[in-house]
Amino acid sequence: xxxxxxxxxxxxxxxxxxxxxxxxxxxxxxxxxxxxxxxxxxxxxxxxxxxxxxxxxxxxxxxxxxxxxxxxxxxxxxxxxxxxxxxxxxxxxxxxxxxxxxxxxxxxxxxxxxxxxx
Amino acid sequence: xxxxxxxxxxxxxxxxxxxxxxxxxxxxxxxxxxxxxxxxxxxxxxxxxxxxxxxxxxxxxxxxxxxxxxxxxxxxxxxxxxxxxxxxxxxxxxxxxxxxxxxxxxx
Numbered sequence: 001x002x003x004x005x006x007x008x009x010x011x012x013x014x015x016x017x018x019x020x021x022x023x024x025x026x027x028x029x030x031x032x033x034x035x036x037x038x039x040x041x042x043x044x045x046x047x048x049x050x051x052x053x054x055x056x057x058x059x060x061x062x063x064x065x066x067x068x069x070x071x072x073x074x075x076x077x078x079x080x081x082x083x084x085x086x087x088x089x090x091x092x093x094x095x096x097x098x099x100x101x102x103x104x105x106x107x108x109x110x111x112x113x114x115x116x117x118x
Numbered sequence: 119x120x121x122x123x124x125x126x127x128x129x130x131x132x133x134x135x136x137x138x139x140x141x142x143x144x145x146x147x148x149x150x151x152x153x154x155x156x157x158x159x160x161x162x163x164x165x166x167x168x169x170x171x172x173x174x175x176x177x178x179x180x181x182x183x184x185x186x187x188x189x190x191x192x193x194x195x196x197x198x199x200x201x202x203x204x205x206x207x208x209x210x211x212x213x214x215x216x217x218x219x220x221x222x223x224x225x
Contacts, residue, residue, distance in 0.1 A: 047162065047205060047216040062213040063119075096161055103209025104152040106173070108161035 002026040002034075004097045004109035012091075012116050018084040022097030022109060023077075030055065030075045034107075035100035038071060038082045040093040041111070048093075052100055053080055087116040120144050122151075122208050124217035130225040135196045139220045141189045141206035150210035153182060153191045156219075157202045165204075166191070198224075 008020035022036070029036055038050040051061035053071045061069045065084070073080040084091060092115050099107035121144045131137050141151065149169040154162035164173045169189055170182040179194040193200055201224050206217040 046218045047207075049214040049216070060212055064213070098161075102167070103150060103214070104164055104167040104207065105154075105162070106164055108163070111161050 002099055002107040004107055006097050006109045006112040012087050013118050014088055014116055015086055018087050018114055020082045020095055021079050023079050029073045029078050029080050036080045037098045037100045039096045039098055042093045089116050091116045119213055120208050120211055120215055122206055122215055122217045124206055124220050128221040130223050131196055132225045133196055136194050139191045139204055141217050143187045143208055146186045147208045147210035151189050152207045154205045155202045
């Protein structure tokens with residue numbers, strides 16, 4: 001069974017960089033099976049796909065965030081990470097990591113709330 | 119971007135009822151649609167993909183239908199654990215996009 005767990009600071013100052021890590025078990029971040037993704041959900045609102053990283057390090061990002069987002073992987077730790085630069089209050093959300101398979105998100109982490117505030 | 123619009127945004131029903139939630143895309147998405155269930159404080163859970171294929175372990179009272187731009191999620195014989203928020207998601211093209219959600223509440 002694939003399991004994912006997000007970790008990182010719960011509070012980020014405006015204009016600074018949000019950094020989160022997703023630890024994966026039950027699957028390899030280096031495999032060709034899953035696209036490893038980040039999704040966010042502002043409090044009380046809907047879901048927004050941020051982007052993914054795939055085998056060999058190829059990435060795809062939501063154009064709405066592309067200029068500020070980097071997703072990377074560390075195969076030695078079986079982890080992948082999200083960096084979002086120049087955060088504002090609008091980036092306050094629960095951030096989920098997920099395993100994407102043929103376009104649908106089969107596995108999700110529990111989510112971590114990140115608040116952008118001074 | 120392909121937008122997906124769900125309706126209704128909220129719905130009240132009773133245990134044992136049958137309910138239907140619809141999702142409309144701004145262009146033909148060729149059955150590239152998934153449905154998720156989210157309960158408060160939890161991550162979404164995949165229910166169906168390819169518009170009508172039930173994810174392993176999901177009860178058979180959940181079903182999906184549709185084609186082209188219009189899709190539906192039907193829940194037969196509502197159970198107490200089904201009261202949650204439901205989202206559709208298109209994966210026909212990037213960026214993947216979600217509907218705004220339908221909150222299913224107990225009447």
